[in-house]
Amino acid sequence: MLYDVIIAGAGPVGLLLACELRLADCSVLVLERAEDPYSPLKELPFGMRGITVPTAETFYRRGLLDDIAGGTTHLAVGEDGAPRRRAGHFAGIEFEDSNIETSRWQYRLPSPADTNMAAEMKQIEAVLTDRARSLGAEIRRGHGVDDFGQTENGVTVRIGAESVRGRWLVGCDGGRSTVRKQGGFDFAGSEPLFTGYMAEVEIADPEAIRQERTITSTGFYLQPDPGMIAMLEFDGGAAHRTAPLTLEHIQEVLRRVSQTDVTLTALRLATTWTDRAQQATTYRDGRVLLAGDAAHIHSPLGAQGLNAGLGDAMNLGWKLAATIRGEAPEGLLDTYQDERHPVGAQVLEWSRAQTAIMLPAPQSLAMGSIISDLIGTPSGATYFAERMWNAALRYDLGGAHPLIGRSVPDFELLDGTRVAELLRDGQGLLLDFDGELAQAGALWRDLKYVPGDVRERLGLAAVLVRPDGVVAWACDERPDPAELTRAAFRWFTSAAQVPAM
Known part of the structure; x- marks a missing residue:
């Protein structure tokens, strides 16, 4: 096959x-x-x-x-x-x-x-x-x-x-x-500077380890929850996937990083990582x-x-x-x-x-x-x-409108349907709040034409949405069909399938 x-x-x-x-x-x-x-x-x-x-x-x-x-x-x-x-x-x-x-x-x-x-x-x-x-x-x-x-x-x-x-x-x-x-x-x-550890442990003397973010002369440690230890040792990543993650090893690293004589009585689970980028x-x-x-x-x-x-x-x-x-x-x-x-x-x-x-x-x-x-x-x-x-993610797609390249807002149509529901099948959308683009909206395959007003327009008149929810074109006032057509051709239509206007 x-x-x-x-x-x-x-x-x-x-x-x-x-x-x-x-x-x-x-x-x-x-x-x-x-x-x-x-x-x-x-x-x-x-x-x-x-x-x-x-x-x-x-x-x-x-x-x-x-x-x-x-x-x-x-x-x-x-x-x-x-x-x-x-x-x-x-x-x-x-x-x-x-x-x-x-x-x-x-x-x-x-x-x-x-x-x-x-x-x-x-x-x-x-x-x-x-x-x-x-x-x-x-x-x-x-x-x-x-x-x-x-x-x-x-x-x-x-x-x-x-x-x-x-x-x-x-x-x-x-x-x-x-x-x-x-x-x-x-x-x-860049190569790594540290080996990072996350370990679930039992501590004989939990008061010996601070809970807050702590940087010492040898590394960093944090106890976000009782018995959970996050720590970094700046060893150039030498211990990542090389040293066995035994109770003894974790205790030795924790002692070096925390600069205490802390004693661990049990190791439930541990993992390592590095900052290789x-x-x-x-x-x-x-x-x-x-x-x-x-x-x-x-x-x-x-x-x-x-x-x-x-x-x-x-x-x-x-x-x-x-x-x-x-x-x-x-x-x-x-x-x-x-x-x-x-x-x-x-x-x-x-x-x-x-x-x-x-x-x-x-x-x-x-x-x-x-x-x-x-x-x-x-x-x-x-x-x-x-x-x-990543709340303000914006792709550089060209175009003057500040919404282009951003995630489409979750508009709610007057019948209660939300944009997220319209995107469920992976097709693009042409949202036409004033219903003036009906002829253009029927030109492209895999693009839903959705006429009708929404509860909150955010000052917009029409929005073209890619299948991944990214805005490909938008306008605040009376839409220009030619501008919409250029945007739709860029994202939705091959040259061989350009419709006759």
């Missing part, structure tokens, strides 16, 4: 991409080397993942948000003893939800996805697996990509003694991606593409990795599907690199900045103190939330 797309990796990124491709009726094979998806690191508390605004919007628009998030949040206790919501942190310096002024973010309407939230990795993968299979994606576990070759017309993938063929191959197979390595993609960036210089080589950690890796500080990868999948899915169907405008697939590579670069920059103020140096301590003061103000908290939640 010749598949339209072969996806390496059945993590959240590969699974979401499979769902997006199946919405467009592309045949999809997902290959996953691990036979069993279970891992204790995917369960709470280790499996808790922050969900940024664009990711929450993706799940909401595809009808998955309730199943994935389930309203899960994590509460901390303030100085008055009352629970407070952990809105996020920068290098362990927390900012509070009550300080964030979301009204500063232009063109947003209240929706279930208008803030960040948290979800369990195990649940994310389970929901996406069920959705991918229900849509008809084929998922083979215990079968990883061992090698591949490509021609002008397709890709042949070797899995053990078997070979399978596809028109396209997408590597969603993690930071040590076989697809990236076998494909010869350049992976550039690298990115593929290109996300595409011929018929092979990269997404998620296969395209960019960095430290998990700030919970950006999963979200960046899911953003890749959402951006790539409809563009690759349109290319496969022969309906893509010229250069559409190139816009995946154009739009997502800068996002990945910003995440790496943000990761490096957090490492810089966690270094055990007087300069870093001074900078951390300034950040702490800033993040405690409404302006500072709003800025950091905007960056950490």
Whole structure:
């Protein structure tokens, strides 16, 4: 069988991409080397993942948000003893939800996805697996990509003694991606400065370890919850995946970092990571593409990795599907690199900045103190939330209107239908609030024409929305059909299918 797309990796990124491709009726094979998806690191508390605004919007628009998030949040206790919501942190310096002024973010309407939230990795993968299979994606576990070759017309993938063929191959197979390595993609960036640890332990003398963010002359540690230890040792990443994570090893590192004689009596679970920050210089080589950690890796500080990868999948899915169907405008697939590579670069920059103020140096301590003061103000908290939640993400799509390139607001039609519901099947939308574009709205395949007013227009008259929920064109006054036509041709119609006007 010749598949339209072969996806390496059945993590959240590969699974979401499979769902997006199946919405467009592309045949999809997902290959996953691990036979069993279970891992204790995917369960709470280790499996808790922050969900940024664009990711929450993706799940909401595809009808998955309730199943994935389930309203899960994590509460901390303030100085008055009352629970407070952990809105996020920068290098362990927390900012509070009550300080964030979301009204500063232009063109947003209240929706279930208008803030960040948290979800369990195990649940994310389970929901996406069920959705991918229900849509008809084929998922083979215990079968990883061992090698591949490509021609002008397709890709042949070797899995053990078997070979399978596809028109396209997408590597969603993690930071040590076989697809990236076998494909010869350049992976550039910076080497690690630390080994990071997260450990669930029992402490004989818990009062010996401070709970708050603490930088010492040898590293950093934090006890976010009783028995949970997060720490960094600036060893150049030497202990990541090399030293056994035994009780003795964790205790030795904790003693060095905390500079105490703390005694651990039990180790339940531990994992390590580093701040290595690298990115593929290109996300595409011929018929092979990269997404998620296969395209960019960095430290998990700030919970950006999963979200960046899911953003890749959402951006790539409809563009690759349109290319496969022969309906893509010229250069559409190139816009995946154009739009997502800068996002990945910003995440790496943000990761490096957090490492810089966690270094055990007087300069870093001074900078951390300034950040702490800033993040405690409404302006500072709003800025950091905007960056950490990616709430103001905007692609450079050209066009003068400030909404172009941003996420479409969740408009509510007068009959109660919301834009998120209209995007559920993966088609684009032409929202025509005054009903003046009926003739133009019927010209493009896979574009729903939606006439009628909404409860809150935000000063807009019409909005053209891509399948991923990004605004491709907008106007405040009487719409110009010619301008709309140019925008629609750019995103929705190949030259061979330009309709007669």
